[in-house]
Amino acid sequence: MLERLVDNRPALVLGAHPDDELGCGATINKLVESGVKVYHYYFSLCEQSLRDIGLPINQLKEECNSSRKILGIRLENCGNFEFPVRYFPSVRQDILEVLIKLKKEINPALVFTPNSNDIHQDHHCIYEETVRAFKHTSILGYELPWNTLTMNHDCLVIVNNDHMEKKLKASSCYKSQLHRNYSNTQFFESLARVRGVQANAVFAECFEVIRLFL
Known part of the structure; x- marks a missing residue:
């Protein structure tokens, strides 16, 4: 069903930070496995966060590229x-312009973005500007529970053991x-098992349906 929603066009995964794609990592791998072209963009290298804990400022970028390869992107x-x-709201117009450019270049059928209840300021800004830029595109909001006070269980994507293995490795x-x-x-596997029970399956990932065009 998800593959038919894409209908031979690309899917676009958007994240505020390099590791946000883990919110839909198994679904990404499922789409790639089915032949869907998946694009992935994030909006900050998180250099200051890495400096704060004494790590090289390019470490997250390198880790993300390794994760992308495992997921098949x-x-x-x-x-x-x-x-x-942590300062995305102050540059939201610049972010919107980047998103509009990505829309023109990629023309995705489906966009993954943080969900509307994500309270991290960067994540919520990406959600809001995604809705503005892609208002005529199907949009699913992925789940990052540590930043989400409540989650709409509008869409459950069933994934298999191989998809989960890739997500955990990523x-x-x-x-x-x-x-x-x-x-x-352990955290990611446990969450996928809970969502799997909700979907009458072993593993699943949960999404908020923000926009849906059929």
Whole structure:
């Protein structure tokens, strides 16, 4: 069903930060496996956050590229921007203009973005500007529970064991984030099992339906 929604056009995954694609990592791998061209862009290298914990400022970028390869996203279909981490609301017009440019260049049938209830200022800004730029495109909001006070279970994408294996392997690329309590494979597997129970399956990922064109 998800593959038919794309209908031979690309899917675009948007994230505020390099590791946000993990919110839909298994679904990305499912789409790639089915032959869908997937693009991935994030909007900050998080250099200041890395400096704060004494790590090289390019570490997250390298970790993200490793994660992309595991999920099956071709690096020529990827990119990033260098907006200041935690200050996206102050540059939202610049972000909107970037998104409008991506829409013209890629013309995706489906866009993945943070969900509307994500309270991180950068994530919420990407959500709002995505809706503005892609208002005539189907949009699904992925789940990052540590920033989400409530989640609309509008869409559950069933994924298989291989898709989950890729997601868990991709999550292990982010060594710079191991100090965060959610940055471990057990967390991601447990969440996928909970969503799987809701979908009458073993594993699933949850999305908010923001816009849907059929």
